[in-house]
Structures are given as structure tokens and as C-alpha cells.
Amino acid sequence: MQKEITIILSPYEASSRDLYIAQVARKLSVQVNQINHIRILRRSVDARSGKVKVNLGLLVFVDEMPVDEAESYHFDYPDVSNKEEIIIVGAGPAGLFAALRLIELGFKPVIYERGREVSDRKRDIAQLNRNNSLNPDSNYCFGEGGAGTFSDGKLYTRSKKRGDNKKVLQIFHLMGAGENILYEAHPHIGTDKLPKIIVNIRETILRAGGEIHFNTRVTDLIVDSDQVKGIVAGDVRRNARAVILATGHSARDIYELLDRRNVLLEAKPFAMGVRVEHPQPLIDNIQYHGQRNQYLQAASYNLVTQVNDRGVYSFCMCPGGFIVPSATSPDETVVNGMSPSQRNSPYANSGIVVEIRLEDLTDFQQYGTLAGLKFQQQFEQLAFNNGGKGQIAPAQRLLDFVRQRPSSMLPKTSYFPGVASSSMHNWIPASISNRLRKGFIRFDQMMKGFLTNEAVIVGVESRTSSPVRIPRNKDTFEHVQVKGLFPCGEGAGYSGGIVSSAVDGDLCATRIAELL
DSSP states (O other): OEEEEEEEEOTTGGGOHHHHHHHHHHHHTOOGGGEEEEEEEEEEEEOTTSSOEEEEEEEEEESSOOOOGGGGSOOOOOOOTTSOEEEEEOOSHHHHHHHHHHHHTTOEEEEEOSSOOHHHHHHHHHHHHTTSOOBTTBSSSSSTTGGGTTTOOBOOOSOOSSSOHHHHHHHHHHTTOOGGGGTBSSOBOOTTTHHHHHHHHHHHHHHTTOEEEOSOOOOEEEEETTEEEEEEETTEEEEOSOEEEOOOTTOHHHHHHHHHTTOOOEEOOEEEEEEEEEEHHHHHHHHHTTOOOTTSOOOOOOOEEEETTEEEEEEEEETTOEEEEOOSSTTOOOEEEEOOTTOOSSEEEEEEEEEEOGGGOGGGGGGGGGHHHHHHHHHHHHHHHTSOSTTOEEEEEHHHHHHTOOOSSOOOOSOTTOEEEOOHHHHSOHHHHHHHHHHHHHHHHHSTTOSOTTOEEEEEEOOSSOSEEOOBOTTTOOBSSSBTEEEOSTTTTSOOSHHHHHHHHHHHHHHHHHHO
16 A cells, blocks of 8 residues: 655654654554655755754555656657757757657757857856856856756746646656655755756757757747748748747847837836855854754755835845856846755855836836846946956945945855955945845844844846746737747746746647647
8 A cells, every 4th residue: 555644853864764664654553564665755844943853745655566656757759850840949948848848749849049058058157257258148047958057956946836847857857867856845956967967858859850059049030920930040041830939038139139020028027136145054053043964954045025015035045055157248247046966065145136116117118118127237237337357246245235334355255256345235226225235134033143244245136037028828828919939938927947947848839739
């Protein structure tokens, strides 16, 4: 028989099946030797009571052997080299998972990616980290695998209504991710492992007869009588009955292209702020009440409050991680966070951002639906002008920022290109700066010790989501105006992160197959 149970253990007890199997047997009133297999379904850490506990959701097989769980998900990628072509613009999670689904459904995906493949992209990022040069088409945002490949690999999403999150995790596992992503409450692959998984996805697409064109920026859409006919990429024109637009939230040229072509766009709320970095032991002591040991990973946090009718919250928290440069133009400074799979850096960093609503964009009204995009761009240029040379980012001690005083010295940070002391309270727009200061004070009330000059803020965190939405029919996923155009993923305004983008790509491909 199979029984699903939940048990609560100490971190040490949860570290090994041999340590908790007796407790499982007692709970089920069976003998230990009757238990043939235990499958972990869920794992989460709870330190709210002051004592750290691990919650394990288990599927226990008593007096029977389990069937391989991989058999419950079967992925068939047939030869589609001679099938109808569907063009995909962008090789991030939305584009790649759309391609895999199209192959399952008997279509040939043809992907155009402005950036470079993983190994070449690594070299461009190494140059960026050394503050030597920025390739506007190959960096932390653009290139094979999208922004997630080299910026973290977190697989947690709150979006569970739209599609099959478990299928996405199963595919990642099939492509080389560890089994733990199937049951952890906040699954995480790690930036050190995700590039190889992305390569495996690429090879799967190519083996099935799909095409991927790197270093190829799409410069125009072929549209006739509100019907997409294909794309233009440099001197190349490629025809197709359907085009998936999965370009990510940093492809400003695509928004501008659509705007010039009078393709309907919508402005949408987004968020901007800074990235804050603490010593990881300080966050561990706050969250684990001084109880961290070898059986507990680096502690994370999730903070949210309201300040003057705007949300202020943590975003993309990276325990045991690094701050990285995420600009896509040489005249801007943008930062993001990443964590390796072991989360073993001595630093903890997180975006702390302020909600931006459409009514906050009155100074940019002349740009119409691109108003948020222009505000975002101005914010990043302010950071560039107030930092150091190249990608050296502006920074300030956290308590100094809250008390509006300059930082004469900065602590060591994980940010590779380096930081320069800057009075960020003076140049960050007041609508953001004032709310950040009050937000940090409230966060210290939630996590006593959070507000400290051991922490540093680094600017700016501005690419939390797209400030533009490309509207689509909620049932068909087709653009509301241009037939055959399928806006998809984070850049279209319909997802936020690796898993939700992958789910959106999978669903978009399914809708195309239904229509065609």
C-alpha cells in the first residue's frame, strides 16, 4: 500500500532516511522492514517558533515496490525536421519550453536568439565581471537560456493556476537537475549547474530537427493586413504562419519596434529599487535564532510592507550568493543577484524594491505606453552617472542611507566589478528613496538586526519585471490585434521567473497547435 504522511523533524533527523524511518513506521503502525521505499514529496524549513524544524511530506510504500516516478511523465521528441515551422524569438525559458512543446506536437521550432550560446556567453560575462567591456547582445540578460542562466536558477513560483509547474520541473530533472527540485518548497538549481542543463535542452531541440540561430537579432516583423507572415533578422526573411515573441523583459528594441509599427501595447505596473547585501551569518542568526548548523542551508527571507500606498518588498533573495552586473547598454548600471547550488558565498543579497504605478509616470507621459520603460532607463542612467567607471556600481551603507548621510568607507561586497561610495539618498527619485528608507525601518522590526551598517545597498535593481505588456487573447494567447503573433513569457508581461515563463511557453505552443 501507499501512504502519504507529513512528519516534523529536527534538521539532523531530516538529513537521512535512516534517521527518520523508525518515526515513519511508528506513525503508520507498521514494522520498519515493511517499508520498501520513501519518496519525498515536499520539504520546507520552519523557524517561526524559535526552534528550527523541517517539515517533510512523504509518500511511503509499505509491502510494495514503487514504480519509477519518471515513468509518470513521458516526453516524446520526434523528428520534426520536415514539419511546419513555427518561429520563436528568444531562447530564454519561455522560448525553449515552447520549442520542446512544439516538437511534442509535431511542429518544427526555429529559434532566433540575439545573444550567444552558453560557452561564448560565459566569456562575455567574464569580461563584464572584470569591468572590461559590455556586449549589448550577450550578457547576464541576453543569450542562450535568458536572464536566469547566469543569474540564479531559482525555480520557485507562486503562479500555480495557469499551467503544469510539475511538468516543467520534471523536464529540468530530465535535462540534468537534481531530484531535490521535485520536492523542495523553494527549488533551486544554481547558476553553476543551470548552463549545462540549458545546453542539454538545446541539444534535444536540435536532435529533433529544430533550428537555433544565435547572434541573430530580429529587426522587424513581416505583417500583412494584421496577419503576421514571418520575421526579418538582418538580411534574412523567414516566413511562418505563427511567431512566438519570447524576448524577455530587457529587449527594449522589440517594444520600440512594435510601437513604431502601431502594434497595440499596454503600460503596466512594475517595481524598482536597490539590492541590499548582508553578511550571510547575520541573516542566519536572525532567521535561525543562532541555531544554524551543517544540516541547514544558508537562510533566506521574504519581506513585504506598505509605505505611502505603495508596496515595498524583497525580490529575488539570494542566500549565499553574489551581486552581478545586469546592464544591457554601456551607459547604464543595473544589478541583480545569483546563488550557486551550494549557496556557500559569505554574503546574502536581495532586491528591495518599490511598486511603480501608472500614475507615478506623469513626467514621462509623452512616451505613451513606453513611459515606464523610459523611467526605468533614466533610473539606470542615474546609477551609471553616480557610480564609478564602467560597471562600478554606486553603493552606500544601509544605515547611512536610512539616516541620509554619506558613507566614508564601504564594506567588502560580492559585486565583481566593484563599488563606489555614493550618497544614493540624494539622487534616487524621492518617490522611491523615501519609501525605501521607511521600508528598511519596518523590515528591521520584522527581522531585528536587519538595519545595520554591516549591510550595503548597491544600485540599482530595476529589471524586476517588464513595464510594458503585449496584450493577447486570454484563451488563444494570440495578440489581440495581429493574428499569428503570440506574445509569451516575461517580456510580454505574462510571467515572472524561470518556471512561470517555461509554463507560459509550453501553453503558448499548445494554443498554436490548437489554432493551426
